[in-house]
Structure formats: C-alpha cells, structure tokens
Amino acid sequence: MVEDISVADFEKDALAFLEHNLEPRVEVQQRWGEGSDQVTLLPERTLEEELEELARARAWAQKRFDAGFGWVTGPVQYGGRQLSRDHQRAYEAAEARFAAPPMTAYGIGLGMVAPTILAHATDEVKERYLRSMWRGDIVACQLFSEPSAGSDLASLQTKAVRDGDEWVVTGQKVWTSGAHLSDIGEILCRTDPEAPKHKGLTGFVVDMHAPGVDIRPLRQLTGGASFNEVFFTEVRIPDSHRLGDVNGGWTVALTTLMNERAAIGGGMAGTSGGNMSTQRLIDLVRHQGKEHDPLVRQQVADIVINGRVASYTTLRSMAKIAAGQLPGPEMSIAKLSLTMNMRRMGDLLTTVLGPKLVADSGEWGTYAWSQFILGIPGMRVAGGTDEILHNIIGERVLGLPKEPAPAKEPAAG
Ligand SMILES: Cc1cc2nc3c(=O)[nH]c(=O)nc-3n(C[C@H](O)[C@H](O)[C@H](O)COP(=O)(O)OP(=O)(O)OC[C@H]3O[C@@H](n4cnc5c(N)ncnc54)[C@H](O)[C@@H]3O)c2cc1C
Secondary structure, X not given: OOOOOOHHHHHHHHHHHHHHHOOEOOOXXXXXXXXXXXXOOOOOOOHHHHHHHHHHHHHHHXXXXXXXXXXXXXXXXXXXXXXXXXXXXXXXXXXXXEOOOOOHXXXXXXXXXXXXXXXXOOHHHHHHHHHHHHOOOOOEEEEOOEOOEOOOXXXXXXXXXXXXXXXXXXXXXXXXEOHHHOOEEEEEEEOOOOOOHHHOEEEEEEEOOOOOEEEEEEOOOOOOOOEEEEEEEEEEEEHHHEEOOOOOHHHHHHHHHHHHHHHHHHHOOOOOEOOEOHHHHHHHHHHXXXXXXXXXXXXXXXXXXXXXXXXXXXXXXXXXHHOOOOOOOHHHHHHHHHHHHHHHHHHHHHHHHHHHHOOOOOOOOOOOHHHHHHHHHHHHHOOOOHHXXXXXXXXXXXXXXXXXOOOOOOOOO
C-alpha cells in the first residue's frame, strides 16, 4: 500500500530521525596553513581504511533503511516507500545538514547497477538484491571494461555460454572500481560471437564470491588502489540472473551508462570536484602573491564562469530525469563541461605553482595540489572519455556526419 504523506510531514519525520541519530554538520571554515592540505579527486586510502569506512557507511545505511528513509522513491514490493522525488529531495536536503558517514562504496551500486536491475532484471533478482543493496547489506560493481574494450565497449570478449539453466562465463574485466569490496557485479558478456558486435551481448548479475572469480587490485598513479582487474574462469550464473533478453545486453548497458554520466556529473557539479572549492583556489592564488597578475585573474574568472555553466548544465539534465524523462546527450555535455573545467584548473595550478607542484618543499598547500592534478586524467576517462563525449555531442546534438570508420587493412598478398 502506497502511503499518503505530505512532503512537509515527511520532512518533519526525517528531521526527527536525523536529530536522534546524527550530529549536526559543522561547517569548518578552513584557514590557510591549518589542518590537512590534501586536495584529491579520487579517494586515496589503504584497504583497512576502506573497510573501516564501509563498516560505518553500512551501519548508517541499515539504520536509515529500517527507519524508512533508505529508498524513498523505490517500489514498496522491493523495500522502497514509493514516494515522490520531492520527498526524496526533501530527505537529501535534510540529511545534508547532518554529519552522515561518506557512502563512497555504494555509489556505483545504487547509482548505476540498482536502476539497471530495477529496469531489466527478473522478479527473482529484484526481490533478492534490491532491498539488500539499498539497505547497504551488499555492495555492487560494474564489470564492463576489458583490456581491449573501453570506449568501444561493444567489442568486449568475455564470453558466456549457456549450459541448461546456467551460463558459464570466462574472460577478463579491468578498471573495475570497488570490485574488492563488492558482493555482486553487473557483467556484460558476449553470448553470440557470430552476431554484429552490438547484437551479441547479454547482461547478468554475477556473485562476486562465486568459485572462479579472481579479483586483483590495480594501483593508480595517485597511490591508491580503488580499482581492479577481475578474471572469470568458468563462473556459473543462473539464467534467472540474466538482465533483459539474450543478446539484448546493449540496451541494458545503455541504461547503466546513462546513469553513470548522471552520477558523475551530478556528484561533482560545478567548479570543483573531489574536495576542492573555488575559495581554496583563490586562497592559493593570494598566498602565492599572484592575485594582481592579470592573466592569472583572467584564468580564475574563466574557471568560476565555466564552473557555473557546468553546474547549470548538470542541473538541467538532472531536472529532465526528475521529470521522468530518460537522460540523453545532455549528460555527455554535463560531464564534458565538468572535465574541461578541471583541465582549466590544472593549467592555472601549473601557472601559479610551477616547480612547487613537482618538488615537495614542505610548504603547506603547494605540493599537495599534485594529487588533484594527477586525478584529472582519470576523470577525463571514467564514464566516457572527453573524445567520445565530443563525438556524441557532434553526432547526436549538432547532427554532424558520423565519424568515418577506420580504413580496412589491405588484403594479404
Ligand atoms: C577512475 C576510473 C574508474 C573506472 N571504473 C570502471 C568500472 O567500475 N567499471 C568498468 O567497467 N570500467 C571502469 N573504468 C574504465 C572506463 O570505462 C574506461 O577506461 C573508458 O571507457 C575508456 O576505455 P579505455 O581505457 O579502454 O580507453 P580507450 O577506449 O582505449 O581509449 C584510449 C584513447 O583513445 C581515444 N579514443 C577511443 N576511441 C575513440 C574514437 N572513436 N574517437 C576519438 N578518440 C577515441 C580515447 O578518448 C582515449 O583518449 C574506469 C576508469 C577510470 C579512469
């Protein structure tokens, strides 16, 4: 039964719950030279720190779900409250006023995998996983990319072969964020090697603890190891865990990818990204004595203006989703405007800090920016590279002719 509760009454209940369970968020005005000077885009933590953070996040997710605030818009039959997006927004705004633990480990599962399960999975799989995903009991990852299939995802080679009521999966995935913390994964496999590449793929939900799954961490250039390569050796998946139709995996993948762009653009809307703020950038310029340099001032103004543009573009596309429409190429524009602004920030930092970015002199708030700069290439690749997003905008928004296909190899002999 769907409840009839006004947004105002719902918000009152939410505030009572939050006040009882969390401390209010205290905005600490960061002063130059005080506290940590780390500025990062990707979290850089040890496995122990990740597990500690996950335990705190899980305890909070379970408490929130059990109190009826975990999945506000979700269908009642899978554990949601089936309330409106206005109720959801009211809860998010209320929770933002309190010191809730970071929910990083759940980002991909709830932002991308859960909406795909809801749209394409069998009732059995929805019953089995959606409640526990939203309650924080389990973590999910996205197993799409392979060593020879990233931008050209449809050329992936991990194969799934039907064997009665099961599928047998063999192959390798790579860059799988959070696989080492995950209980399930959304995997895309080739099920018909003879069909054109987009038409021979099928999606599944795979148990990451199943025999034959081997997860190996990859260390990124910023130091942490938040993603992995994952090997599958004859891993068995029940047919009930198939997402959508056999060989209909491309439609399933598009649901996930659109939600990915929305999650990246929405999570980092605006000037910044990671734990960077415009104020921090301006403070840096001042403390390096460059605040009167006309070129530097122009660069800062450009970043602020483009940050606003990125933020409004993201809000526009989020509004489209909120109105129940499918996210379209706007998401590509939103993500691209964010990463283009990160490049501008990288250029400004290089102008202002010069060699201090590469040699650690111990001076507060200088070398620490190198972590931010080293994180930018990853942001320009994850969720669709800048070049691919340019192609999407050129072809689908501006209506330009399609990119020519690569020239065929001359026939041997
Ligand atoms: C931080 C991070 C987290 C990630 N997490 C996940 C995850 O959880 N799960 C997952 O499945 N994957 C994940 N990925 C992988 C990501 O989806 C791929 O890296 C991305 O799709 C690009 O693929 P690739 O690395 O194979 O590069 P390639 O596709 O090989 O591209 C190499 C270069 O060629 C350019 N290029 C390729 N094709 C074209 C073209 N047609 N026109 C113009 N230029 C082109 C690209 O822009 C790029 O500069 C993650 C990546 C990063 C950086």
